Amino acid sequence: MKKKIMIVLGSPRKKGNSAKLAELVAKGAKEGGAKVETFYLNGMNIKPCQACMKCQKENARGCAIRDDMQSLYPKLKEADGVVIASPVYWFNLSAQTKTFIDRCFAVGVEERNIFKGKPMALLMSYGDMDPFGSGAVNAIRSFQDMCRYLGAEIAGMLYGSAMEAGDIEKNRGLMKEAHQLGLALAGSQS
Ligand SMILES: Cc1cc2nc3c(=O)[nH]c(=O)nc-3n(C[C@H](O)[C@H](O)[C@H](O)COP(=O)(O)O)c2cc1C
Numbered sequence: 001m002k003k004k005i006m007i008v009l010g011s012p013r014k015k016g017n018s019a020k021l022a023e024l025v026a027k028g029a030k031e032g033g034a035k036v037e038t039f040y041l042n043g044m045n046i047k048p049c050q051a052c053m054k055c056q057k058e059n060a061r062g063c064a065i066r067d068d069m070q071s072l073y074p075k076l077k078e079a080d081g082v083v084i085a086s087p088v089y090w091f092n093l094s095a096q097t098k099t100f101i102d103r104c105f106a107v108g109v110e111e112r113n114i115f116k117g118k119p120m121a122l123l124m125s126y127g128d129m130d131p132f133g134s135g136a137v138n139a140i141r142s143f144q145d146m147c148r149y150l151g152a153e154i155a156g157m158l159y160g161s162a163m164e165a166g167d168i169e170k171n172r173g174l175m176k177e178a179h180q181l182g183l184a185l186a187g188s189q190s
Contacts, residue, residue: 003034005185006079008072010086010097012042017125017168021158021178022085025123028182029081037075041096044068048099055106063106072100073107073114081119081155081185084143088126091135093142101146108150119155120147121181127163134161156181 007026011018026036045068054064062073076082086097093101107114122143128134136159147154158177162168169175 003029003032003080003186004078005029005034005036005081005083005182006075007036007038007083007085008097008100009038009040009042010084010094010100012094012096013087013165014040016087016165017160017162018085018087018123020166020168021123021125021160021174022083024175024178025083025085025121025182025185028179028184029186030182032183032186032188034080034182034186039072039075041100044072046072046096046099046103049102049105056109060106060109060112063103065103069100069103076104076107077114079118081121082115082152083121083123083185085123086139088124088128088134088136088139091138093124093139101142104146104150113150115150115152118150118152119185120152121154121156121158121185123178124157124159125162125168126159127161129161131159155185 007022009019029036047065047067052064086093126134126136131137160171160174
């Protein structure tokens with residue numbers, strides 16, 4: 001059975017650094033025999049969570065907000081692996097990424113938790129020199145906490161410094177790691 005890998009892009013830059021990392025993961029996953037679907041969050045109508053708490057009620061049927069997130073919930077459920085790619089904005093994940101993550105609250109509820117045991121990966125780029133000065137550490141910590149809360153498996157966390165779109169390609173080691181992560185998500189090793 002072909003594995004299904006879902007990638008969400010959290011940068012407004014379609015050809016930016018985090019998108020480049022995601023492209024390499026997708027390439028590796030496809031080479032490994034997986035089916036890959038990529039979603040550009042910035043082009044979707046995804047509202048912030050309204051804290052109505054309807055999703056938390058017994059027998060709840062997901063999120064009450066009728067927007068483009070509704071098309072992502074079944075994709076998340078079906079996926080054998082989920083990859084989140086984001087730039088670091090103001091020392092954390094981009095707003096697009098955070099809004100998407102908040103809305104995952106609706107499908108992470110106890111017995112209806114669609115993330116339990118699911119491999120998840122984080123891809124990030126930042127302009128500063130290192131993960132500390134850039135604030136990437138905060139995003140990494142958020143991702144780790146999210147996976148712990150959801151009972152998801154951390155399949156990988158890849159990140160590197162790059163300011164202008166495309167600069168990340170100079171980091172050959174990181175490019176290779178992204179490709180290998182894709183292969184691993186597909187279930188084959190490099
Ligand atoms: C609004 C905004 C906020 C940013 N905040 C940070 C930051 O806090 N730390 C950092 O190291 N870089 C920051 N950057 C730089 C980006 O993280 C960097 O350019 C990154 O590679 C962009 O990824 P992308 O090409 O995938 O969009 C910021 C850029 C923008 C536009």
